Amino acid sequence: MEWYLPVIWAALIGTAVALYVILDGFDLGVGILFPTAKTESERDLMMNSVAPFWDGNETWLVLGGGGLWVAFPQAYAVIMPAFYLPVILMLLALVLRGVSFEFRWVAKTSKKWWNLAFFGGSLAAGFFQGVILGGLIQGIAVRNGQFAGGAFDWATPFAALCGLGVVAGYGLLGATWLAMKTEGPVAERAREHAKLLLLLVLAFMAIVSVWTPIAFERIAARWFTAPNIFLLWPVPLVTAVVAWACWEWLEAKREVLPFLAVIALFLLGYLGIVISNYPYLVPPTLTVWQTAAHPSSQIFMLIGTLILLPIILGYIVFVYWVFRGKVREGEGYHS
């Protein structure tokens, strides 16, 4: 039990983070694409397509952060101070874009500012999430189980690259979401942007995949030694196939399939990162076992999670089902 519990928790938190990235990813992506709209009513349509979901989507971020604290307090206590500034900037960006959902509808002359806040907030939130990811892969300076680095240790070209990669990825998710949920010029344009963004995302994935094994020995050792290499070579191959399928489906104007393909791309990228870093929660020093909470805390929380998570997933699916189909222009907000 002592050995399994932290692994179960790591898997659960990993799932929460993956769900967060995919779900909030598409609504952040719609924000990132906001400037591509030509008219105010197109912007209304784009925002309406995500308005019923964004709050629930963001709750996965709270579960990811809260879960990390519950199950791995030591990791939480190291990671948060290490990424103090990017975390705070991400949160502030989320504040601005979150309130613009509601403020924009009531605003008259100041509407353009909330359009800007929605775009800028989504962009910055995605960017800093990527920076934090890059910073984690880079590794954190730890001494005596405490963060021992400087305030700007995270600020490297690699982290910036990851930031841009995540922005492109969210944009891609958002574009395929719009292609699926809207009609007319918004959907048309989203499809074109999706192709562009797909190429961009593949480029970022390729650069990161080359950069990390060169820069970080532990990651090279993970991928390029036997027997791992024999087990892991399909990962890049499957990624290529999925990307190709996504392109074809976009060309064929399929509605749902491109979105699903992008989700698969995200999961593959995520899998790659997990493979590179397992079992470290705070690379390259602290593992899931070293940072785990007391088993009593982990079990107390696990029981609740196993009972409640299926219920939560159930009603989330229900709400997505209620809002199934295309969003129509002028569809009543708050009606």
Added chain:
Amino acid sequence: MEFDPQLLARIQFAFTITFHIIFPTFTIGLSAYIATLEVMWLRTGRDHYHLIARFWTKIFAVSFAMGVVSGIVLSYQFGTNWSRFSLVVGNVVGPLIGYEVLTAFFLEATFLGIMLFGGNRVPPWLHVFACIAVAVGTSMSAFWILSANSWMQTPVGHVMRDGIAYPADWLTIVFNPSFPYRLAHMLNAAYLTTSFVVLAVGARYLLAGRHVEQAKTMVRMAIGFAAIVAPLQLVIGDLHGLNTAKYQPIKIAAMEGHWDGTKPGDFHIFAWPDEKTETNRYALSIPKGGSLLITHDPNGLFPGLKSVPPRDRPPVPLVFFAFRLMVLIGLAMIGAAWIGLMLWRRGRLFDTRWFLLPSAHVWWAGFVAVIAGWVVTESGRQPWLVQGILRTADSLSPVPGSSIAASLALFVVVYGIVFSMGIYYINRLIVAGPGVSATAVSEHGLPSRPLSAAEEAAREALGQRS
């Protein structure tokens, strides 16, 4: 320049949480009010109630968004600013917040979608259900977070090993001694605060002669409800204080400005507690009043501040004045609610200007009392962050003061903008009023015909919304 990280982190936390608590106070109360209205609508079939519910739902949506985003900030601040705290008590406090996410946040955030946008996609009963789910979610959220906070005030059910708290008995932890009082007091505070906001809006309409029918319902519901919960708050607060006297006697001593525990305490209506001389200046007091309140015996003794060294005392004037402010507002609210009740019985509630005019302007009273109450609770616990276990000074993250200063400045700017615009927009929604009939909107996507000038104004104010 050198920044003191501890001071800055405390200011930052106090600022962000004070900002946050404003919105839960309102959304807990308002979601319950909206759910009530929707149930009344479902049972009577009267559109009147639906109209009022839709009106408050728009205001709710704006407030809720501000509550959510400021709450997400807080949940991360435990790690960014108080990482030692996260480590020392994470095994105990963490799961309580984890349960909050699982039982409350997902519930409210998910059904919010249907509550706000699902009106014409689901049958009425399901919409009403969504409103109830959101209301239940907000109260559940209060349950868990207040359990966590109460454990920090009155920690039990754990064992300390190598300076880290480990859980021993979860039921004891969740239902720790101060929790029932704090939960009751805070939920009641939310209802009370909200009823005074509803009263203010209703009174404002009555004075202006607009939306009179809806305004009458609002004022009647608010007065009727406040007449019960306002005195109830006094009773709960008294019991809460008695419980605190048992578990956190120094906090009570600070609230009462009680220095010398060897004599019965006076109740100071006003005083200036002087921490240097350990006395009260300019005191206007009821002799032995403090003892009467705390021990329910005029000659009863309770510990004074001098029983602990100064380094173990909270900031006395802050706690002392915040407590008086809260109680003053509480008494004023009882007075206002009962005067309203009296006018109601005489049939003069809707045309008594001297009552409606002040009522229309004191919507903020409850919020001030809530913040004051939290200052009493939190500052009164100082210098401890977790009573008897962890001092605030030992809870800090290893983060340089300059980072905290920079982020504090950003918080002040961003929250300043968000708060002032939020208030401005809520006011605009109130000006627009419960205008457009909801059924007219849902059938045609647009109101079929403007029924009055006020409704025109409403549509204009709401822009593309309708």
